[in-house]
Amino acid sequence: MENIKSKDWYLTNFKTIEGSINGESKTPFHELRRKAIEKFEEVDFPTAKDEDWKYTSISEILKYKFESAETIKVSKEEINKHLIPGLKVNLVVVINGNFSKELSHIHKQADGVRIDSFKNLRKSDPDLIMEHFGKHAQIDNGFVALNTAFANDGIVISVPDNAAIEDYVHILNLTGNGTSNVLSQPRNLVIIGKNSAVKVIESYHSISDTESLVNVVNEVSLGENSHFGLYKLQKECNRSFHINRTQAHQSKGSEFTHFSITLGGSIVRNDTNIVLDGENCTGNLFGLYLTEGTQHVDNHTLIDHAKPHCRSNEMYKGVLNDKSRGVFNGKVFVREDAQKTNAYQSNKAILLTADCKVDTKPQLEIYADDVKCSHGAAIGQLDEEAVFYLRSRGIGEELARKVLIRAFANDIFETLTSAELHDHLNHLVYDKLK
Amino acid sequence: MLTVKDLFVRVEDKEILNGINLQVNAGEVHAIMGPNGSGKSTLANVIAGKDGYEITSGEVTLDGKDLLDMSPEERAREGVFLAFQYPVEIPGVSNASFLKTALNEIRKHKGLEELDAMHFLKYMKEKMKLIGIDDKLINRPVNQGFSGGEKKRNEIFQLQMLQPKLAVLDETDSGLDIDALKIVSHGVNTFRNKDNAVVVVTHYQRLLNYIVPDFVHVLVNGRIVKSGGKSLALELEDKGYDWVTAAEPAEESV
Numbered sequence A: 001m002e003n004i005k006s007k008d009w010y011l012t013n014f015k016t017i018e019g020s021i022n023g024e025s026k027t028p029f030h031e032l033r034r035k036a037i038e039k040f041e042e043v044d045f046p047t048a049k050d051e052d053w054k055y056t057s058i059s060e061i062l063k064y065k066f067e068s069a070e071t072i073k074v075s076k077e078e079i080n081k082h083l084i085p086g087l088k089v090n091l092v093v094v095i096n097g098n099f100s101k102e103l104s105h106i107h108k109q110a111d112g113v114r115i116d117s118f119k120n121l122r123k124s125d126p127d128l129i130m131e132h133f134g135k136h137a138q139i140d141n142g143f144v145a146l147n148t149a150f151a152n153d154g155i156v157i158s159v160p161d162n163a164a165i166e167d168y169v170h171i172l173n174l175t176g177n178g179t180s181n182v183l184s185q186p187r188n189l190v191i192i193g194k195n196s197a198v199k200v201i202e203s204y205h206s207i208s209d210t211e212s213l214v215n216v217v218n219e220v221s222l223g224e225n226s227h228f229g230l231y232k233l234q235k236e237c238n239r240s241f242h243i244n245r246t247q248a249h250q251s252k253g254s255e256f257t258h259f260s261i262t263l264g265g266s267i268v269r270n271d272t273n274i275v276l277d278g279e280n281c282t283g284n285l286f287g288l289y290l291t292e293g294t295q296h297v298d299n300h301t302l303i304d305h306a307k308p309h310c311r312s313n314e315m316y317k318g319v320l321n322d323k324s325r326g327v328f329n330g331k332v333f334v335r336e337d338a339q340k341t342n343a344y345q346s347n348k349a350i351l352l353t354a355d356c357k358v359d360t361k362p363q364l365e366i367y368a369d370d371v372k373c374s375h376g377a378a379i380g381q382l383d384e385e386a387v388f389y390l391r392s393r394g395i396g397e398e399l400a401r402k403v404l405i406r407a408f409a410n411d412i413f414e415t416l417t418s419a420e421l422h423d424h425l426n427h428l429v430y431d432k433l434k
Numbered sequence B: 001m002l003t004v005k006d007l008f009v010r011v012e013d014k015e016i017l018n019g020i021n022l023q024v025n026a027g028e029v030h031a032i033m034g035p036n037g038s039g040k041s042t043l044a045n046v047i048a049g050k051d052g053y054e055i056t057s058g059e060v061t062l063d064g065k066d067l068l069d070m071s072p073e074e075r076a077r078e079g080v081f082l083a084f085q086y087p088v089e090i091p092g093v094s095n096a097s098f099l100k101t102a103l104n105e106i107r108k109h110k111g112l113e114e115l116d117a118m119h120f121l122k123y124m125k126e127k128m129k130l131i132g133i134d135d136k137l138i139n140r141p142v143n144q145g146f147s148g149g150e151k152k153r154n155e156i157f158q159l160q161m162l163q164p165k166l167a168v169l170d171e172t173d174s175g176l177d178i179d180a181l182k183i184v185s186h187g188v189n190t191f192r193n194k195d196n197a198v199v200v201v202t203h204y205q206r207l208l209n210y211i212v213p214d215f216v217h218v219l220v221n222g223r224i225v226k227s228g229g230k231s232l233a234l235e236l237e238d239k240g241y242d243w244v245t246a247a248e249p250a251e252e253s254v
């Protein structure tokens, strides 16, 4: 088995699954999966030759033969450990990529609002699924292809026009089983009607300290004048691999805020892509990563200004320790039509040792002439004068450094509107700095 | 309180301090005057524990405890306070939370209970009134965007908050207009008591009209070349530093 190439391993697994789904193999849904596996066969996993994967080698991931796993029994206590203290949420638990009804807790919602599993809705409302599945996230690399080919479960949030989900929806993902190399591939859809509002927290945690691969695809559609906030917390163990593609399509007047904080994982790759496809849209992308040991975190973003009078505001920050690596690639397209665009991008990192490294590449492609675009990147060290200043007031060296690192991340934290989420993430950051 | 004995300090192979001797007792105010580059800040920084100075010989003790053996934070907890010549801007850390952390670290060291948010606020308000610092400044990040005068005032505010045993003020008067100078001096004078001590490092005599020293030392080329009472400052103002340098035999150790 060791000699099987990764690609063949997944192709064989696909055949095995296909052989066991009987009637479903004739559905249009499965037809899309079959197309995706063909695409996977064609594109394969990315290599350093792909410009978009130049700084992130996935060869470590390909050493393992990951397989999808059943839901395993997880105690309420285990779940509670990962909740955000004091925050009222619609709790949605996903274990190894499968929705867990018993562990979830969803409040009664207004008519037409749905918070349900992808698997259930494939049966109960296939039209809804078919309308959005694969419509936003293009299969442009092996990971998206793989997620699409194996799409089975995940979470669907659908909100009709003029409605809101009042509390946050917390999609709590747990991965691992302690016995095999688990492959978890949730497929999530968020569909928001006109004038509606939704806030989602997606958090990722490990059940066991083993190698696992989480390969998520989120497809998001924002109706006119809708609001969507997506807050992602990656806190899996340092042996896990995590690949995340989030693709959002914005209609006019909508506002999307994506917040991403990466603390765990051995190799983490986030692709956050948004299309501002109507006038007066706002897209906010905020990210923070803290790495140690040999962690590797790669954030790729793509902001596509397709229509005039839109704003995008992007700010990513990294704090790297030991021999860890960071990558930031921020593409901003301003299309010919997109006059009066206002795009701001900033990317900063602090290197705590001489052995860590960040590769950063802002890419602005501007085809309209009446626009305001700016970008800035800065990589530096902790200000030793400031460390001394704090110490000279009685603050211990370790705490002084923590305070300054936390201060560096402050403008990212300030974008959080929930005090509970803010405090929880603050806590996790301080914990990680120990 | 503070004893400096035969202190020699080098920076990057250059001798900066060439045998400093200084005895500061509780209840006293000492002024250290000297031309630019004479080593005043070096002396202040070495007392506070800043990195980058090579102490080739000598002793610095506070109430008999060896300061040179302590980290900067230990010195601060033992009661050393340096008002910086150039206070650092620290974006992202509010003045108030910074001071609360500092004060509680010092209190912990002294075996005192940490102040909770309410008691801290009450205490801070008193000190704010004393130094004439307003809420806006307190809630801003430490020194960020402060004018030169505001930064210096903030140093004296911290002095009042932390109540050290020994305050070393490094050119606290530079960049202050006369009103600010009066406020800052008032802050230092209300701090003074029989149990603490102040070392005022300055280039000009002006500040010493408001913070009246018991002793004045003149530092030239890393050595104290003359010591005297407060009248020495006036004499210096009158005759300039050349007067003392000329009076001193020109033996320079390189």
Ligand SMILES: Nc1ncnc2c1ncn2[C@@H]1O[C@H](COP(=O)(O)OP(=O)(O)O)[C@@H](O)[C@H]1O
Pocket: B011, B012, B016, B034, B035, B036, B037, B038, B039, B040, B041, B042, B043, B052
């Ligand atoms: N970090 C440093 N590196 C090199 N030279 C220094 C350093 N700090 C101070 N010096 C030198 O030491 C001398 C004394 O400086 P300083 O103590 O700042 O003097 P003062 O405060 O009296 O103006 C000056 O000649 C200065 O250039």
Ligand SMILES: [Mg+2]
Pocket: B040, B041, B042, B085, B170, B171
């Ligand atoms: Mg100086």
